[in-house]
Amino acid sequence: MQRRRKKLKNLNLPVLKVIFAAGGTGGHIFPAIAIADEIKKKFPDAEILFIGAKGRIEEKIVPQNNYNIKLIEIAGFNREKYLMNISLPMKVVGSVLKSRRIIKEFKPDVVIGTGGFVCGPVIYAANRLKVPVLLQEGNSYPGKTIQYLSKKAGKVVLTFEDSNKYVKRKDNILNIAHPIRTSLKLIDKREALKSFNLPVENKTIFIFGASQGARGINVALDKIAPKLYEKNINLIWQTGVPDFKFYNDKYKQFSDKIKILDFIEKIAYAFSAADLVICRSGITSIMEIAYLELPAILIPLPTSAENHQEMNARSMMNRKAAVMLLQKDLDKEMYNTIEKYLYGENLLNELKTNISKFSDINAASKIADEVIKLAKL
Numbered sequence: 001m002q003r004r005r006k007k008l009k010n011l012n013l014p015v016l017k018v019i020f021a022a023g024g025t026g027g028h029i030f031p032a033i034a035i036a037d038e039i040k041k042k043f044p045d046a047e048i049l050f051i052g053a054k055g056r057i058e059e060k061i062v063p064q065n066n067y068n069i070k071l072i073e074i075a076g077f078n079r080e081k082y083l084m085n086i087s088l089p090m091k092v093v094g095s096v097l098k099s100r101r102i103i104k105e106f107k108p109d110v111v112i113g114t115g116g117f118v119c120g121p122v123i124y125a126a127n128r129l130k131v132p133v134l135l136q137e138g139n140s141y142p143g144k145t146i147q148y149l150s151k152k153a154g155k156v157v158l159t160f161e162d163s164n165k166y167v168k169r170k171d172n173i174l175n176i177a178h179p180i181r182t183s184l185k186l187i188d189k190r191e192a193l194k195s196f197n198l199p200v201e202n203k204t205i206f207i208f209g210a211s212q213g214a215r216g217i218n219v220a221l222d223k224i225a226p227k228l229y230e231k232n233i234n235l236i237w238q239t240g241v242p243d244f245k246f247y248n249d250k251y252k253q254f255s256d257k258i259k260i261l262d263f264i265e266k267i268a269y270a271f272s273a274a275d276l277v278i279c280r281s282g283i284t285s286i287m288e289i290a291y292l293e294l295p296a297i298l299i300p301l302p303t304s305a306e307n308h309q310e311m312n313a314r315s316m317m318n319r320k321a322a323v324m325l326l327q328k329d330l331d332k333e334m335y336n337t338i339e340k341y342l343y344g345e346n347l348l349n350e351l352k353t354n355i356s357k358f359s360d361i362n363a364a365s366k367i368a369d370e371v372i373k374l375a376k377l
Contacts, residue, residue, distance in 0.1 A: 016046040016375055019108040021099075021123060023052040024116035025210065026061070027284040031136060031364075032114040033065050034179040038368035049106055051099060053118045072098045074117050095121035103129055109375035110134060113149065120145050127152045132374040136367060138178035138283035140311040142166050154374045157367055159283065159358075160315060176367055177360035178287040184268055186292055192272035196259050198234045203342050206274035208238035208264070210301070214280055217299055218243050220330035221278075222250075227335065229254050233342070236270045238263065276342050281313035286322070290359040295351035297323045297337060299330070321354035 018039060022032035029052075036048050050069040052058035062069040074095040099122045103111065111126035113119040114136045126133050127149070136157040137146045150156045150167050158164060159178045167173060193200045205228070209217055218239050228235060235258045239247050244262035251258045264270050271277070271292050279285050281298040289296050298316060300309035316322035323341060325333055341347050360366075 016043045016372070017106060017108045018046060018048050018371060018375075019103065019106060019111045019122070019126075020048065020050045020067075020114065021052075021111065021119045022050065022114040022116055023056050023058040023118040025282070026057065027138070027282040028115035028119075029058050029061050030181055030284055031138065031179045032112065033062070033067070034181055034364040035112065035114070035136070035367050035371070036065075036067060038179075038364040039371060041365075042368055042372065047106075049102075049108070051102060051118060051122050053116065056116075058116075058118075070102050072102075072118065072121065074121060092121060096125050099125040100129065103131060110154075110371050112136065112371060113146075115143070115146070119149070123149045123153075134367070134371055134374055136179070137163070138287065139163075139308040140283075140315045141306055141308045143306055143308065155370050157370065159287075162315065174370065177358060177363040178283050179364035179367060180284065180287045180291055182291070182361055182364070184271070184288060184291065186272045187268060189272055192269045193234070195266075195269050196234075196236055196273060198236075198257065198259065198273065199232070202232050202234045202257065203275045204234040204236065204273050205276045205278060205338065205342070206236045206238075206270045207278045208270075208285075209240055210280055210282060214240065214299075214301070215243060216302070216327045216330070217278065217280075218247065220327075220334050222247065223331065224335045224338075225251065225254070225258060228338070229257055231339075232257070234273075235259065236264075236273060237261065238270070276338070276348070278338075281309040281316070281322075281324070283312055286312060286316060286355075287359065290321075290355045290357075291361070293352045293356040293359075295322075295341065295348045296355070297325055297341070299325050299327055302327050316355065316358075319354055319357075320350060321358065322351060 020032045022028045039046050048067055050062045050067050052069050052071055053074050054071040072095040103125055110132045112134045113123045123133055133153045134155045135146055135153045138159045140160050140163055142163055151169050156172050157174050157176050161175050164173055190200045238261050241262045248260040251260050277289055277294050277296040281300045298313040300313045313324040317324040
């Protein structure tokens with residue numbers, strides 16, 4: 001697609017225009033925002049537009065981060081309720097046509113896909129219009145959509161070298177760490193604990209699921225929380241909104257050492273208070289933990305697409321960078337694993353050292369540089 005490049009007033013410099021296709025989960029959206037922020041640092045006058053799925057969390061998160069977003073009707077294949085997929089072909093066709101219109105109107109230099117259902121129609125339309133494409137995939141196993149779209153992409157950025165084998169075309173692959181919000185900073189541990197009104201002398205565990213919580217973790221933790229309380233272990237427990245009222249009511253009498261929260265706005269305080277983190281193994285959660293050099297027990301979401309969370313967790317476990325527990329084994333192994341690592345100083349230090357090797361504070365900047373190269377500015 002040819003476009004007349006807009007010039008900056010008085011300077012005769014080109015304006016970089018970029019579209020991001022990202023959505024569905026924070027794990028797709030926040031890396032895109034991190035890359036967008038770096039592009040704006042390098043090109044302050046860059047024009048950036050996000051395309052997201054109507055009714056998903058990007059509709060709220062993207063504007064909160066001061067970027068414009070246009071929405072399309074798209075959803076993934078429902079593996080549990082097959083009848084829900086009847087309208088899917090029409091939605092796909094409609095979303096491709098709308099993506100095409102948005103791209104033709106905005107006239108981007110580059111289109112970037114960081115994952116989510118929205119990526120498929122937007123990147124397909126960009127390829128058809130011959131707009132340069134960069135794909136970014138953080139998970140150990142690149143999804144089928146990424147594998148298919150990577151054939152015509154200008155650049156495919158994969159976090160793990162082990163992932164390269166799943167992508168047929170090799171000449172466009174770059175291995176760069178998963179971009180994260182570098183605004184995330186640890187604070188003084190005592191200050192963090194005091195902010196939750198927790199005893200500063202106790203060991204502390206921070207437990208969280210995805211942005212909507214993780215019921216499987218909540219159910220398993222509920223069975224051992226009283227025992228952890230008796231051992232003077234603090235819990236900062238993000239249940240997610242759906243389970244919050246039930247657990248908040250149940251644990252009111254334990255609130256001196258167990259803090260139940262639906263969502264944590266100042267997540268840096270929770271990370272700073274933690275001696276051990278327990279969470280799902282989405283790539284953004286893993287990379288934020290790596291950036292902060294925190295020891296973690298990873299519990300893969302059993303229903304994650306193409307089992308990518310288990311593959312992420314196994315990749316970390318095989319490098320002794322994290323502990324992995326499968327959800328089906330939580331009742332049998334969760335308490336003993338927590339006790340083993342929480343009081344095993346050498347084990348904790350090994351996890352911290354090894355997971356820190358996966359972090360690159362400059363990852364988003366490096367990807368932004370590749371975007372600029374594709375734009376041929």
